[in-house]
Amino acid sequence: MLQGCRDFLELTLTHPIELDPVAPFELGGHTRVSLWDTGVLVFEPLSGSSKDIVISSGVHGNETAPIEMCNSLIQDLLGGALCAGERVLFLIGNPPAINNGTRIVDENMNRLFSGEHSRGPGLCHPERVRAKKLEAYVTRFFNEGGEGGDKSDGRHRIHYDLHTAIRGSKHEKFAIYPYRAGRAFSGEQIMFLAAAGVDTVLFHHEPTTTFSYFSSEHFRADAFTIELGKVFPMGQNDMSKFADTREMLKRLICAEPLGLAPFDETKVNLYQVRRVINKQADDFEFTFSSDVPNFTAFEKGHVIAREAGRDILIEADSEAVVFPNAKVPIGQRTVIMLVPARDPDVR
Numbered sequence: 001m002l003q004g005c006r007d008f009l010e011l012t013l014t015h016p017i018e019l020d021p022v023a024p025f026e027l028g029g030h031t032r033v034s035l036w037d038t039g040v041l042v043f044e045p046l047s048g049s050s051k052d053i054v055i056s057s058g059v060h061g062n063e064t065a066p067i068e069m070c071n072s073l074i075q076d077l078l079g080g081a082l083c084a085g086e087r088v089l090f091l092i093g094n095p096p097a098i099n100n101g102t103r104i105v106d107e108n109m110n111r112l113f114s115g116e117h118s119r120g121p122g123l124c125h126p127e128r129v130r131a132k133k134l135e136a137y138v139t140r141f142f143n144e145g146g147e148g149g150d151k152s153d154g155r156h157r158i159h160y161d162l163h164t165a166i167r168g169s170k171h172e173k174f175a176i177y178p179y180r181a182g183r184a185f186s187g188e189q190i191m192f193l194a195a196a197g198v199d200t201v202l203f204h205h206e207p208t209t210t211f212s213y214f215s216s217e218h219f220r221a222d223a224f225t226i227e228l229g230k231v232f233p234m235g236q237n238d239m240s241k242f243a244d245t246r247e248m249l250k251r252l253i254c255a256e257p258l259g260l261a262p263f264d265e266t267k268v269n270l271y272q273v274r275r276v277i278n279k280q281a282d283d284f285e286f287t288f289s290s291d292v293p294n295f296t297a298f299e300k301g302h303v304i305a306r307e308a309g310r311d312i313l314i315e316a317d318s319e320a321v322v323f324p325n326a327k328v329p330i331g332q333r334t335v336i337m338l339v340p341a342r343d344p345d346v347r
């Protein structure tokens with residue numbers, strides 16, 4: 001089915017829920033290719049490697065640019081224009097939502113990891129079932145690679161979960177670095193991201209149920225949620241804006257020299273998550289308009305939102321907003337509040 005497959009994304013979207021695994025086959029005498037399920041594809045160099053790399057896209061169905069970029073890398077690998085030098089697992093997260101052209105179908109998949117899919121109402125709809133399967137595929141992929149974690153720790157495990165943001169951003173491309181209890185941040189990873197055009201990093205301050213946190217926490221992977229720009233419908237992305245990102249992912253996958261500069265905090269924008277504001281009442285509303293870009297800062301005392309007759313104020317001298325979204329279910333995150341990172345533990 002895969003050999004001679006015209007387009008991996010088309011195959012995935014034609015089988016949005018599941019696809020029988022395909023027996024591994026060899027490509028060009030150098031790579032083993034395995035299809036584990038719909039949107040789940042593994043490339044393994046026959047001559048060995050040192051990295052296990054997960055690249056996921058489409059966890060939110062309307063975030064199309066990363067899906068198109070990954071599909072083009074996959075097509076080049078399948079077609080022989082590129083040759084994998086490292087083990088790579090590509091995941092297209094939420095095919096039914098991609099077919100729908102929407103962020104979610106029933107529930108935000110990126111709040112369902114680290115077992116959250118099975119809590120509360122349990123596996124009651126496809127996004128929960130898929131999140132559980134995605135965890136299992138990542139687990140299998142890292143375990144089959146062998147012992148690993150951060151770069152200094154056996155095989156180097158990496159997970160880039162690629163997204164695009166609902167609104168525009170003062171920093172067009174940025175990454176969320178999941179909370180890492182007792183682990184320093186990787187300067188090399190931050191410089192890799194910068195070379196990929198992702199010049200801004202947010203250090204999260206607490207555990208979450210996102211996909212990148214799952215890989216970071218359970219497999220000690222260098223894992224990130226990466227926002228590559230603003231959402232556009234499939235086919236309407238200016239792919240030239242993703243050239244640097246694609247180039248660096250290509251070099252990584254193909255084990256080409258990365259040519260990274262040493263960590264230099266003057267070359268990147270580093271923010272610390274100060275707090276997350278969760279929605280507590282149906283009437284939650286922001287005081288700023290929907291076209292205010294991510295990373296807009298407000299001064300101490302400014303009222304940024306209201307709910308249940310209560311004002312929500314800026315607490316620090318200045319705090320910047322990212323991902324403001326009043327239309328989330330009660331209990332979920334409406335906005336992340338940022339301050340500049342002061343002396344982050346980057347090594």
Ligand SMILES: O=C(O)CCC(=O)N[C@@H](CCC(=O)O)C(=O)O
Nearest residue numbers: 110163165166167176210225323
């Ligand atoms: O633009 C928005 O409001 C959301 C974009 C998006 O999907 N962001 C991720 C971030 C995940 C993280 O915090 O690591 C999400 O909300 O799931």
Ligand SMILES: [Zn+2]
Nearest residue numbers: 060063163164
């Ligand atoms: Zn997203």
